[in-house]
Amino acid sequence: MVSLNKRIFASVAAVAALSMGLAGCGSSGSDSNASSDPNEKVEITYMHRLPDNAGMTTVDSIVKQWNKEHPNIHVKATKFNGNASDMIKKLETDVKSGNAPDLAQVGYSELPEVYTKGMLEDVTQYAEQYKSDFASGPFNLMQVGGKYYGLPQDTGPLVYFYNKKAFDDLGISVPKTQSELLDAAKKAAAAGKYIMSFQADEAGNMLTGLAGASGEWYTIKDDAWVVNTMTKGSKSVAKVFQDLLDSKAVATNPRWDPSFDASLQKEQLIGTVGAAWEAPLLMQSIGESGKGNWAVAQLGDWFDNAGKTGPDGGSGVAVLKGCKHSKEAMEFLDWFNTQVDALISQGLVVAANSKDAKTPEEWKTYYDGQDIMQEFIKANENMGQFTYIPGFSAVATAMTDAASKASTGSQSMLSIFEAAQSTSIDTLKDYGLSIAE
Numbered sequence: 001m002v003s004l005n006k007r008i009f010a011s012v013a014a015v016a017a018l019s020m021g022l023a024g025c026g027s028s029g030s031d032s033n034a035s036s037d038p039n040e041k042v043e044i045t046y047m048h049r050l051p052d053n054a055g056m057t058t059v060d061s062i063v064k065q066w067n068k069e070h071p072n073i074h075v076k077a078t079k080f081n082g083n084a085s086d087m088i089k090k091l092e093t094d095v096k097s098g099n100a101p102d103l104a105q106v107g108y109s110e111l112p113e114v115y116t117k118g119m120l121e122d123v124t125q126y127a128e129q130y131k132s133d134f135a136s137g138p139f140n141l142m143q144v145g146g147k148y149y150g151l152p153q154d155t156g157p158l159v160y161f162y163n164k165k166a167f168d169d170l171g172i173s174v175p176k177t178q179s180e181l182l183d184a185a186k187k188a189a190a191a192g193k194y195i196m197s198f199q200a201d202e203a204g205n206m207l208t209g210l211a212g213a214s215g216e217w218y219t220i221k222d223d224a225w226v227v228n229t230m231t232k233g234s235k236s237v238a239k240v241f242q243d244l245l246d247s248k249a250v251a252t253n254p255r256w257d258p259s260f261d262a263s264l265q266k267e268q269l270i271g272t273v274g275a276a277w278e279a280p281l282l283m284q285s286i287g288e289s290g291k292g293n294w295a296v297a298q299l300g301d302w303f304d305n306a307g308k309t310g311p312d313g314g315s316g317v318a319v320l321k322g323c324k325h326s327k328e329a330m331e332f333l334d335w336f337n338t339q340v341d342a343l344i345s346q347g348l349v350v351a352a353n354s355k356d357a358k359t360p361e362e363w364k365t366y367y368d369g370q371d372i373m374q375e376f377i378k379a380n381e382n383m384g385q386f387t388y389i390p391g392f393s394a395v396a397t398a399m400t401d402a403a404s405k406a407s408t409g410s411q412s413m414l415s416i417f418e419a420a421q422s423t424s425i426d427t428l429k430d431y432g433l434s435i436a437e
Helices: 020-025 059-069 084-097 111-116 124-133 136-140 164-170 178-190 200-212 232-246 258-265 276-286 326-337 340-345 361-366 372-381 392-408 414-430
Strands: 042-048 073-079 103-107 150-163 218-221 224-227 271-275 294-297 311-319
Touching: 042 326, 059 073, 059 326, 073 326, 084 103, 084 111, 103 111, 103 150, 103 326, 111 311, 124 150, 124 326, 136 150, 136 311, 136 372, 150 164, 150 200, 150 276, 150 326, 150 372, 178 232, 200 232, 200 271, 200 311, 200 392, 200 414, 224 414, 232 392, 232 414, 258 276, 271 276, 271 311, 276 294, 276 361, 276 372, 294 372, 311 326, 361 372, 392 414
Parallel strands: 042 073, 042 103
Antiparallel strands: 103 311, 150 271, 150 294, 150 311, 218 224
8 A cells, every 4th residue: 555655666567467487386276275065154364454544444344244244254354564565575474384364465566476486376267257347457467377366456547637727827738649748848847837747766666657558568488588678668758758857847856755745735746647546645745725626637648658558556365375265265355346435435446347436525526526536447447458577676676766867867768767677687587587588
């Protein structure tokens, strides 16, 4: 999850199908762990890291409803209070000792890593029946090598947040093309405003999502990884932001620095690409002065992305190796992850395929009556698929370091994606995985 002060990287990104050449790393799964007696009472354990803050529908209350309606499948939920990376380390230890929960929240970017460590149970045979309950993009994020290891819970498609009132005052509208974006950004900059932000501390998340909207970086050929972070989309992202930086037409405040919030409050920053889950965070960052002024739009064709968007964050719930009742665990998981209103109360942009998802009234009021949840659903359906490698956090760190230098002009934007290339190869070698030259 994301707090106001810290972005937990492990919720970033998406996982598409990997090669069958890695299949030996994961659990094989079988029908043997399903309950054969319909009257047998089974126990399912679930570890999560949802916020459970005041005013939210708590996980325990949702689970209590399930247990009341399903007396033969009893679920016990446990909240993990700590960083996502620490939870993964704990789960790895628990799997090895045979004490792991049956279900656990796993970020989409974490899935390849926990898969290669043999921590997952193959539940493909049960997943197919629940496919229609989720948007296709998020549903496919829970697969590796064409096999499924759980179900999606929340997602983070990139969208565009903008101060509509400030746009109207400047006589500009949301750009639809790359040239329109650059022209509008320069016009706004001439008035001391910024309609885009370059967030160096989010480079490994946002820039990857923007580049990934138009093409994958990681594929498999003959049981070996093919790495190409210098795609057409990557070069386009680099070109656009380099132009914006050179023209001083983009804000460069780090996303999780107080200066970012200050730029919003002063109406210097009047537009920014962000993950859908940032909607309530931006409300808090901007404050009451922005109430009714802001809106949400889809990304234009700004980076040779043909109007597609990319992923930034989100997580699913995976079935861990050793689960004795995978069938029942998946039955609960499908029910839990489709409790749309309850999960929205937790601040999630749900992966469930629900056209009836309601925008919380507080959000709708802030965004001038706009049903922004429908915008997020549209973005979910328009999300490009993107494969992430095990240990991608190292790649993200290298990108962040290069982006910090690019923001000051000491390195080029293209160097960010060059750093991603070399670090990706080094990371895969560290994992002992084959790389196609």
